[in-house]
Amino acid sequence: MADPVAIARDLVRCRSVTPEEGGALTYLQGLLAQAGFETHRIVFAEPGTAPVDNLYARTGLAKPNLVFAGHTDVVPAGNEAAWSHPPFAGEVAGDKLYGRGAVDMKGGIACFVAAALDYLDANGGKPKGSISLLITGDEESVAVNGTVKLLQWAAARDEKFDHCILGEPSNVDVLGDTIKAGRRGSLNGTLIVSGRQGHVAYPDRADNPIRGLVTLIAALQAPLDQGTAHFDASSLEFTSVDVGNPTVNLIPGEARARFNIRYNDRHSQATLKELVEERAQAAAAGRVRFAIDWPPSNADVFVTKPGPFTDLAIAAIAEVTGRRPKLSTTGGTSDARFIKDYCPVLEFGLVGQTMHAIDECVPVVDLVTLTAIYCRMIEKYFG
Numbered sequence: 001m002a003d004p005v006a007i008a009r010d011l012v013r014c015r016s017v018t019p020e021e022g023g024a025l026t027y028l029q030g031l032l033a034q035a036g037f038e039t040h041r042i043v044f045a046e047p048g049t050a051p052v053d054n055l056y057a058r059t060g061l062a063k064p065n066l067v068f069a070g071h072t073d074v075v076p077a078g079n080e081a082a083w084s085h086p087p088f089a090g091e092v093a094g095d096k097l098y099g100r101g102a103v104d105m106k107g108g109i110a111c112f113v114a115a116a117l118d119y120l121d122a123n124g125g126k127p128k129g130s131i132s133l134l135i136t137g138d139e140e141s142v143a144v145n146g147t148v149k150l151l152q153w154a155a156a157r158d159e160k161f162d163h164c165i166l167g168e169p170s171n172v173d174v175l176g177d178t179i180k181a182g183r184r185g186s187l188n189g190t191l192i193v194s195g196r197q198g199h200v201a202y203p204d205r206a207d208n209p210i211r212g213l214v215t216l217i218a219a220l221q222a223p224l225d226q227g228t229a230h231f232d233a234s235s236l237e238f239t240s241v242d243v244g245n246p247t248v249n250l251i252p253g254e255a256r257a258r259f260n261i262r263y264n265d266r267h268s269q270a271t272l273k274e275l276v277e278e279r280a281q282a283a284a285a286g287r288v289r290f291a292i293d294w295p296p297s298n299a300d301v302f303v304t305k306p307g308p309f310t311d312l313a314i315a316a317i318a319e320v321t322g323r324r325p326k327l328s329t330t331g332g333t334s335d336a337r338f339i340k341d342y343c344p345v346l347e348f349g350l351v352g353q354t355m356h357a358i359d360e361c362v363p364v365v366d367l368v369t370l371t372a373i374y375c376r377m378i379e380k381y382f383g
């Protein structure tokens with residue numbers, strides 16, 4: 001039996017703070033190659049971003065191809081002295097494995113690698129179809145040289161994916177409580193109101209854009225919808241109001257406010273932009289001159305609807321834990337937003353409570369249980 005605790009510990013000991021590879025992919029590549037996987041390392045680069053190392057591994061040639069996806073990069077440890085166990089030591093204490101990435105998501109990767117190795121061991125070294133692993137080192141930062149390019153690379157090689165399980169920490173309180181089956185979209189915008197600069201003592205000679213900005217900000221905070229069958233209500237939150245005026249006696253010529261929208265499947269980016277611009281137009285009432293700048297977003301809303309794939313995952317989780325997970329679409333974005341363009345994707349991993357925190361840790365029993373769940377999923381998948 002493969003030992004998920006040892007694999008997780010060894011991964012935590014690799015200092016793969018994003019975008020550093022830190023030995024984590026090399027370690028996984030060794031394990032997988034030994035078990036008969038064909039492995040590929042691919043470095044992607046782009047001007048203005050750090051080059052990032054990625055790993056694709058596959059065993060089997062037949063359909064269906066079940067993909068496990070994840071990232072070995074981690075967020076920085078922060079103040080290392082504040083940790084009760086060093087963040088890159090991989091110490092086990094009091095039935096928990098401590099370290100940066102223990103739950104997000106080296107622990108999850110260790111579990112699906114161990115599950116794949118156990119499954120192969122029990123089945124003469126070959127799956128009925130194919131098992132693939134899509135592992136990036138670029139998720140926690142800009143996510144430019146990671147999964148999105150790895151998927152394109154795989155498509156260019158004619159790799160076909162049938163279903164994907166992304167091992168992000170999806171559970172809220174206890175292992176088996178939540179599968180993420182979709183994510184809201186994310187769209188940024190900047191509201192720019194133009195006025196006329198002038199002396200603050202002579203406001204009649206100027207046109208203060210801050211007045212107009214305040215009016216439009218108020219109007220744009222109205223609810224966007226009431227939620228949908230699979231999603232909570234969309235939200236628009238202002239994140240910054242910027243005038244950049246260093247003086248006290250000057251009415252500025254322009255004022256800006258940045259906002260972010262987390263939106264559900266009632267909207268597309270196009271209809272959402274239209275809705276926001278209409279509301280701003282109405283509030284401006286011909287008196288406020290404004291424009292909205294929309295930087296491109298690669299985070300579209302998606303949902304993996306209930307069906308045989310979600311049923312299989314729910315059944316595997318219920319058989320191992322006795323819990324029936326709910327299908328959730330809450331939280332931020334993840335690499336699932338890229339994978340969903342290639343095949344249906346579910347996210348299921350460890351419990352997320354300590355992710356990105358000081359003393360990130362995972363109960364050893366959770367690593368063992370998650371491995372059993374993944375193993376059950378693989379068995380059911382290849383029936």
Ligand SMILES: [Zn+2]
Nearest residue numbers: 104105139168
């Ligand atoms: Zn993560």
